[in-house]
Amino acid sequence: MQNDSGILVVNWQLEKGGCEVIFEEIARVLNAKLLGFDEALNALGVQMERRYYRYAILDRCLIFRDFIKQYEKLYDPKLIITNDDCSAFFSELRTPYIVVLQNPYAHLKNLPEFTTLYKYEFVDVYTLLQKLACWNAKMVLPCSKFMQEYGEKFLSLRNMTLLEPGVDMKLFRPMDKDYLREKYGIPEEYEKVGLWVGSFHPISGYHFVPKFVHKYKDIYWILVFKHSIEGKVRAKNVRILTCVKHEKMPEIYNLADFLLNLSFVESFGIKLVEAMACNVPVLTRKVGFLLEYPAEKGAMIISENDLDAIDRFYERKDEFESRKAVEKRFNIERFRRSWKNLIKKIF
Template sequence: MKVIICTRDLQFGGAGTHIRLLLKEFDRLDDIDRILIIGPNKSERFSSKTQFELLQPIGRNFIVRQPHFAIACKKRIEKILKKEKYDLIHTHHSFLAEDFKIPMITTMHTLNYFMMARNSKTTPAIKFANLFHRIYEVFDKQTIMNSSKVIFVSQNSMLQAAQRYATYYQRFIHIPNFIDVKFFYPFDETKKTLLREKYKLSLNSKYFLFVGRLEPLKGILSLIRAFEEFNKKYDSVELLFVGDGILRRYVSGFKFVKCLGKISYDRMNEIYNLADYFVLPSLYENFPIAVLEAMSCELPVIATDVGDVREIINDNRMIIASPQAEDIIDKLEMLMSFSGQEIDKIRKANRKRVEEQYSCERNIPRVINIYKAIV
């Protein structure tokens, strides 16, 4: 089987992590003879059957980047197919709205329709962005029309799409995001102590970890306000931020914050094992991979009820009612009230859930089965 994979993102985090894990597994499978990746950069070294066609998107924002990549990718695929036969195209870009006369699978990591829905505020910038999301939704629909199968990483998104694009519902399938549970695992206490010394963190503090972009949409401002009050009530509690963004300088100014900045993927298992808890107060998410990574490392996770978060965590106690400071405080205090025995129970349940539902071993074969069914 010969496959073309199209993606605008091969960076670790979100869709990039999802695609890299797919490629790693595909590279070793006998079912796939050749993989051609069209994308902005090369991933880690693969065997000779995996090749890259570099294609850099132009522009800083989605308004320019999305259509440019789609047009350039279309031309590149047409050129490739004139020279060589491929069995299918798997795109992780919802703008590839062409019929290439071979089967196409699309993985929807989000849709322009959902991006409009999340932008409830009416600032001029958001109004302008929503105008383009509305225009670009036409490409989403066209891509769905031309796809043999449409994979949604989010069950919630698939159900919404089923209402909006009911004609094509039979093509939809839910395969969640997944992680490498052998890479993300809990360290023993001795190793955790050595880690804190390595990163110069207090051995006596309780650390609440956030991983992601440091921007308002992630609920960072409410989290800081909540922690200001929480910090007055509890001694030796600190926020640990990993990521970059427009709020990095702001959060770094608080005494109860440790900001580690961007961390390479190969060190992220260490980062999760530095912390005692994980918090995600986002205003919007689709299917946050960071929650899976934290749970796989046996961190208790509290998060807002966005995207598929409630389904992932599977414990209503851990759902933050809203991304408001007072609701975040309620859950922070709840975690502090749990006995050691209850925390251990949550840790073990989190690890088990990820192993059983969200591992590469469980979900990547499902993608391969779709390939086999349509070729």
């Protein structure tokens, strides 16, 4: 369990894509120990029968704290790098910690789709935990300008250091679509392929996806979910993929003509950069890094009810140069250098 760097990287889940990929890369670059919630839970010998009730996050934060207290006795780490909602009670630890700010919980109050499922106090609790985590941290690193403004407005934070994620441009690259479509068995009668990546969470805007699928029956739709789903798909032009390993995602992106993203909020939008790195244009709401970064050659801004957007996309499909829009600013090498330089300054 010990590591050479003396750094512990803490996040809820491992190997799930999205923000999990960011923490895995941080651990890899810094030669750090990567800790997920299940490992902490099992090490303490604790059973949580209700892991997902409304305020389970309080128990989960306490379990992380209790495990790391034991870890400190054994290994005496020099630094902890953690997600912003894992570390609400880390002020009780001896080890200084850095928070990566990437969960815009306070914005959820503005989403009617979300508040029909959860009451406002749920959001308030999560935001309060973020404040506790960030106010006691050695440093707070927002993952985008959007999250930096979020920290200032909702968490009363100042003196944050912006550190944007990066994508491995060697892994996420353009590939032969014809070869991949044959490999994955895309029916030959479909010349057009659309892709959506997300979950059933209301923030993802999934409930608008069936409208697009229903209208564009000439498009073969690939829907990728982070979690497992049981049952068969009734529509013949839809395929569902679940729990796809991150290293396989470049092939999945390259199957498609475009990535459809209907998320109401993105702290950064790593999947948008991954798709664009594969030279796959993105049809998306204006979220995440796109709020302040011009990427007209890589993305087409739409709304969740703009059902004609796909027709407009195919009219100008050849105009997009998606990879060029992101390959310099969001390259993984830049991300790695930033983290190495940051750790040198701290130590």
